[in-house]
Amino acid sequence: MPAPPPARLTPAPPLAGGTQGTHALRPLVDIALNALARGATARGGPLPTGGPHAVAARIRATATPVLPEDGTGADEALHTLLQALAEGAADPADPRCAAHLHSPPLALAAAADLAVSALNPSLDSWDQSPSATALEALTTRALAALAYPDRPAPDALVTTGGTESNQLALLLAREAAHGPVAHGPAAPVTAAPVTADEGATLPAARTAPGHRAAPPGPLRVLCGANAHHSIHRSAWLLGLPAPEVLPTPSGVLHPDDLRAALARRHPGRTLVVATAGTTDAGRIDPLPALADLCDAHGARLHVDAAYGGPLLFSDTLKPALTGLERAHTVALDLHKLGWQPVAAGLLAVPDAADLRPLAHRADYLNPADDTEAGLPDLLHRSLRTTRRPDIVKIAVTLRALGRRGIAALVEHVCASAQHLADLVEAHPALELHSRPTISTVLFRPIGADPHTTARIRRRLLHTGHAVLGRATTPQGLWLKATLLNPHTRPDDLRHLLTLVEGHTTR
């Protein structure tokens, strides 16, 4: 005998979507914004005071128990936790927060992202994201065309950031080198019915993509010591040998060093990784010379332009990226120079067909008969399955500002870096590492040893006065200012140097 129908939940917590969702959202968003404002005022600076122990103690006192038996209600929870979050944040919108490639988001991008949270489209199948699927296709092609302006059909995948973009670049190179790695002794394998639940079919020849019986040999990755740590981590993840690392004492990969390394290698199984915007100093590898060498030796080229890529928006700055268009893959990242909330990564390829190695079938998402009937097959657009459309906030930003508007922001932060370098050079107690290439400035008190420099940075953090980064070069340890805030004024830069000076002498 059937059970009675389920009772309605009273009160049912309101949903964000549907025709009534915005009525529920408005008062809750208002509470969230009030909490943010109060938290920022209470913080009163770029980050909280007291260091990790003190911040953790305050959060523990406020947030415990994190899973109570009975809830406190939406209003209280939003108010309490979001105010604590804001009060304890390192806020990149404060000009004294300039350590990392940690961007202050544009208000319009954050507002656009709210719509994504409310509607919750997921890009693993069309029937979870009809409009978002279409918007992503248009927008990724337009962004890929920035990197590959002369190609008829460039494309880009949306990623969680430069790290995932680099990982995908290594994966595509691994597959292009014909097979992942030489596996150990082969054991009998029942073919994997990737598409079937409940054992309905066990097709004899179906195997997971990329599993080939006898790959000719693993891909080898070649990169500079200036490459991002994610290159090494990705090789490990993918079961590839550790990358060969070429020293970069000048901060960039020297073509002579690459030439010598390539001469020792098997053509067609080498991926060279160059960087356009190093994490530590914002330097750009000599892309045309490196691309020539890759061509001559039949090596693939990946350019990690997670930081420098948005110079492409600017007519005056984009010549610094000449050669980028010759790469097999390019990592871009609009949560760095792009003012997006995390995540807003991209991996661009010169031709949409280059993404074929990522093709994947799952019967409940892209069965053959649905694809034949015109439902888009989306699984090759990410290694994730459920996937938030991070493209929406990007699309709103591109439309709102236009290419010239974004270029103006990029040019402004680069000019700010030049000005900070000027101020350091004119300062009697500070030394500059080198003129900035993008928007990173390395400097320190004249003659400061690594211990002193590291201690200055930690004191600035502990007192809540400023967030500066650090970078090691052959000349030792430096303070790093990564300027990403388009609202930063010359006064802010002078103040930053005054803070450093104050923490040096004490």
Add this chain to the structure above:
Amino acid sequence: MPAPPPARLTPAPPLAGGTQGTHALRPLVDIALNALARGATARGGPLPTGGPHAVAARIRATATPVLPEDGTGADEALHTLLQALAEGAADPADPRCAAHLHSPPLALAAAADLAVSALNPSLDSWDQSPSATALEALTTRALAALAYPDRPAPDALVTTGGTESNQLALLLAREAAHGPVAHGPAAPVTAAPVTADEGATLPAARTAPGHRAAPPGPLRVLCGANAHHSIHRSAWLLGLPAPEVLPTPSGVLHPDDLRAALARRHPGRTLVVATAGTTDAGRIDPLPALADLCDAHGARLHVDAAYGGPLLFSDTLKPALTGLERAHTVALDLHKLGWQPVAAGLLAVPDAADLRPLAHRADYLNPADDTEAGLPDLLHRSLRTTRRPDIVKIAVTLRALGRRGIAALVEHVCASAQHLADLVEAHPALELHSRPTISTVLFRPIGADPHTTARIRRRLLHTGHAVLGRATTPQGLWLKATLLNPHTRPDDLRHLLTLVEGHTTR
């Protein structure tokens, strides 16, 4: 001679953070919410009409050019693109949108996520996320304790979803099996100075984690045909042999089949993947019996509880997950039964020390002297680098609803599924595949062949009447209703069946 200081941008697009951010956000959020409301009204149903071609044409007409030379301004861009997004969405808040594990988010969770977009904390270093780091630590431990209630120090990583959780589970198993895969012929490798930019140091023995000279052999993965497709894709990604797949004609992995398969294998190099909530039918593998077999054979056990995991919140439902606490890793996903906006995945482990294989060093983020000075080392908490604190919306939800409040939602959707199954059984023209285990109901017109069933689903999509999924079993193809909406009423379920009937007879 230094350049003049950079001119201020006029008008500079406002930022979301800082003490002024909320003033900028309020009017823009208002525009976004108005656009959402208008879009939902214009759509007038669970998804847009006309199918993929029509939706893509409308988006193209509205959104082109996606990167204009000059921008249209924030108000126009938000209004235009977000209304088009909402009008073309498949909205899981509509009870007729019930195809996938595609959750309608709670308004309070979406509001909390706005604060994250505005502040933009990044969890790769403490100085980008002081409070978020502390909140994540507390909250992941509380969630891990749901899966491992008797362990002193369980922990969980936050992921982009079940797919990344499964990938991490396979990676941890690969590393526990002592090394990734047998690499091809060894080539000379310059040790990777993972921590150094600009070639400052080239330590002789430093290699990327996990690269060992002579691994004893690759991990082999054993799973049922009912396992998620991401198990296969993860093995491919990680350079592991394709999983061995055991047939699951009953919908779950039978212990006898696993016993026979384990008897053929090398102890200590096998990972068994069980599922608690299959994607197609919501079934739960017999966890205690499978855990016994893994124990007896020295195999690791991963439980993919991306769907079923939140039954742990409910006193009445959690007995279905007995045995889960014996797994080495558990995938959970609060953007399924958890009503979070994407992403809200978790990978739980019984002991925080189990995450050690993910340890990773990058000099600019976690240098040894900073770690010694008390700055938290965070890189082992994800394979991503930049990382949005998805834990914030989760923490707000846990506090607002409490364990009992979340349990009530889980119990309600499970009761709705039982009621839908009752309605199908009582319906003269429909047949039920089996009684639901969680909240998935498989059904079809009596005797419908796969072609007919697939066509009904596509007709419902094309007309914009309903979003239902599909699942293949030994008995053929079924329509799939995955009930995740806690506001769904018995009337909505009856209406869903009426729509299916209407598209059958036409």
